[in-house]
Amino acid sequence: xxxIYKPELVEIKEIIDETPDIKTFRLQFKNPELQNSxxxxxxxxxxxxxxxxxxxxxCIASSPTRPEYLECSxxxxxxxxxxxxxxxxxxxxxxxxxxGNSFPLEQMKGKNIVFIAGGIGLAPVRCIIWNVxxxxxxxxxxxxxxxxxxxxxxxxxxxxxxxxxxSGIKTVVSVDPGGETTDWKGEIGFVPTIVEKVSPSANNTxxxxxxxxxxxxxxxxILEKFGFKEENIITTLENRMKCGLGKCGRCNIGSVYVxxxxxxxxxxxxxxxxxxx
Amino acid sequence: xxxxxxxxxxxxxxARELFNNDCRVIGTTAENKFKVIDDxxxxxxxxxxxxxxxxxxxxxxPKTEPLFFYKQxxxxxxxxxxxxxxxxxxxxxxxxxDAAALPIISKVFxxxxxxxxxxxxxxxxxxxxxxxxxxxxxxxxxxxxGSPENRKGSDVFLKPLADNYFKAASVTPKGEAFxxxxxxYFEKDLGKNKPLVRKEENPNHFDYDxxxxxLDNNFENKFWDTAGEMCLGCAQCAFVCPTCHCFDIVDxxxxxxxxxxxxxxxxxxxxxxxxxxxxHNPRDNQEKRYRQRISHKFKYYNDKFDEILCxxxxxxxxxxxxxxxxxxxxxxxxxxSQKSNAI
Numbered sequence: 001x002x003x004i005y006k007p008e009l010v011e012i013k014e015i016i017d018e019t020p021d022i023k024t025f026r027l028q029f030k031n032p033e034l035q036n037s038x039x040x041x042x043x044x045x046x047x048x049x050x051x052x053x054x055x056x057x058x059c060i061a062s063s064p065t066r067p068e069y070l071e072c073s074x075x076x077x078x079x080x081x082x083x084x085x086x087x088x089x090x091x092x093x094x095x096x097x098x099x100g101n102s103f104p105l106e107q108m109k110g111k112n113i114v115f116i117a118g119g120i121g122l123a124p125v126r127c128i129i130w131n132v133x134x135x136x137x138x139x140x141x142x143x144x145x146x147x148x149x150x151x152x153x154x155x156x157x158x159x160x161x162x163x164x165x166x167s168g169i170k171t172v173v174s175v176d177p178g179g180e181t182t183d184w185k186g187e188i189g190f191v192p193t194i195v196e197k198v199s200p201s202a203n204n205t206x207x208x209x210x211x212x213x214x215x216x217x218x219x220x221x222i223l224e225k226f227g228f229k230e231e232n233i234i235t236t237l238e239n240r241m242k243c244g245l246g247k248c249g250r251c252n253i254g255s256v257y258v259x260x261x262x263x264x265x266x267x268x269x270x271x272x273x274x275x276x277x
Numbered sequence: 278x279x280x281x282x283x284x285x286x287x288x289x290x291x292a293r294e295l296f297n298n299d300c301r302v303i304g305t306t307a308e309n310k311f312k313v314i315d316d317x318x319x320x321x322x323x324x325x326x327x328x329x330x331x332x333x334x335x336x337x338x339p340k341t342e343p344l345f346f347y348k349q350x351x352x353x354x355x356x357x358x359x360x361x362x363x364x365x366x367x368x369x370x371x372x373x374x375d376a377a378a379l380p381i382i383s384k385v386f387x388x389x390x391x392x393x394x395x396x397x398x399x400x401x402x403x404x405x406x407x408x409x410x411x412x413x414x415x416x417x418x419x420x421x422x423g424s425p426e427n428r429k430g431s432d433v434f435l436k437p438l439a440d441n442y443f444k445a446a447s448v449t450p451k452g453e454a455f456x457x458x459x460x461x462y463f464e465k466d467l468g469k470n471k472p473l474v475r476k477e478e479n480p481n482h483f484d485y486d487x488x489x490x491x492l493d494n495n496f497e498n499k500f501w502d503t504a505g506e507m508c509l510g511c512a513q514c515a516f517v518c519p520t521c522h523c524f525d526i527v528d529x530x531x532x533x534x535x536x537x538x539x540x541x542x543x544x545x546x547x548x549x550x551x552x553x554x555x556x557h558n559p560r561d562n563q564e565k566r567y568r569q570r571i572s573h574k575f576k577y578y579n580d581k582f583d584e585i586l587c588x589x590x591x592x593x594x595x596x597x598x599x600x601x602x603x604x605x606x607x608x609x610x611x612x613x614s615q616k617s618n619a620i
């Protein structure tokens with residue numbers, strides 16, 4: 001039987017405490033052949049599971065250009081993520097995937113890219129950021145705008161420092177008003193406000209954004225104001241999913257199944273969908 | 278092709294042979310409920326009976342079934358595939374509104390990723406359909422592309438004749454092989470047994486194309502504010518429905534180091550169905566969830582799979598604890614579509 005619901009086994013190789021409630025797991029397939037043959041594209045997601053607790057859906061947060069491992073970042077929220085926070089290096093998990101469509105990497109080549117992320121929304125964006133940076137000469141100017149509620153809630157802090165130190169990349173980091181510490185040197189403001197302040201040029205540029213629904217909703221009109229065409233604004237949706245295979249029936253937005261037709265949508269595509277996400 | 282008939286007694290003989298050959302024979306008995314028939318004498322084929330309380334989908338898509346079992350030994354974990362019952366399933370006397378549901382839900386279980394749990398049972402099945410002489414205020418098969426004589430989903434189709442005989446015809450190659458396999462039980466139709474005729478034709482209630490067009494354009498409409506306001510969110514409608522196929526995936530631990538991951542029936546009318554871990558819920562009230570139910574059946578599934586996700590059996594309405602009637606709702610949409618045309 002070809003069992004589409006049965007995961008492969010992966011081992012936790014490293015655990016990174018990103019924030020008080022967000023961790024990143026670095027995973028490797030128990031079967032080394034699978035580790036070599038597993039292919040995915042930036043933006044795709046997987047179903048991660050703790051046996052006895054359940055399965056949950058996260059994007060693959062590492063870049064396909066770094067195939068020696070897979071990473072996922074997750075926030076403590078429900079039953080499975082609670083169980084995940086109790087796991088240790090060396091423990092075994094289940095993984096099914098990769099599922100869904102991916103960021104339009106080919107369409108992005110030769111263009112300026114603006115990455116915009118809020119909170120844990122940086123996870124899928126980080127995947128495509130490293131994908132782009134690992135192929136740096138195929139892209140033009142790169143701008144990264146990311147924010148979190150507070151300084152403590154910023155994820156991938158070391159990598160943000162790496163991006164800041166790389167030439168040809170403009171990296172702007174912000175925290176929400178009140179979320180700053182006395183020694184905070186970054187911006188203070190909500191992500192859409194910071195986008196407005198940075199005012200990225202729409203000329204030959206693609207914007208990739210992910211974050212809380214409100215952040216996305218308020219960032220779209222700002223990008224449009226700067227002249228971004230709706231097809232050049234790309235986001236990723238995360239509806240509740242169980243199967244990830246287009247069967248279980250809960251992730252649809254109208255006739256679209258986020259797990260199969262998404263999770264990556266352009267703003268142009270989103271505008272054709274009912275407001276139910 | 279030669280026209281064939283078969284008596285109820287011979288159908289029971291076929292059921293007996295199938296049973297003796299380890300087939301799962303599914304049929305209805307005096308309590309008008311689909312069940313695995315272990316005593317063929319209990320089998321009743323009554324074209325005048327109301328559709329059973331539940332459809333027979335549970336024999337293809339069970340209420341709960343293991344996706345795999347897991348066993349933890351020290352640091353390693355073994356995942357064990359479930360054993361799927363590969364025995365032949367023969368449904369005897371399916372109403373057209375039940376038989377038609379299998380090819381409809383087969384599409385969602387087979388686009389791109391193939392669900393072998395459903396497929397194994399479906400591939401090993403044979404459906405003997407029978408024309409329906411029942412009609413009540415909840416029936417509307419002919420409004421959704423079906424009819425009391427519709428052969429969709431049937432491999433063999435029976436039409437009731439006088440004196441407990443049925444006219445039998447194969448619909449698919451599988452049905453043809455079945456009739457050949459059991460040919461000794463079939464007789465040549467000499468025209469002695471007159472066909473039983475339905476008392477009256479089923480009325481038409483709505484124009485599906487108009488309903489679809491209205492749904493295409495009215496995701497936001499005040500109609501939805503009241504359409505589902507009676508709904509309790511109990512989901513009996515989904516559980517008795519032959520085409521509802523939503524499911525949950527849940528781990529069930531058995532002891533400290535073993536258990537199973539199961540696929541369990543679920544329903545879009547439950548408030549937690551789409552709730553994100555963050556607390557955000559795209560369908561955060563019953564009105565939105567009811568809009569989803571109607572739209573999935575009459576629009577989304579058709580957009581995606583070119584099938585209406587409803588066979589008009591009326592079970593959801595017959596069993597609804599608050600008498601929410603899907604036919605009335607769709608009729609209202611039909612009349613709204615006419616009004617919007619008039620403007």
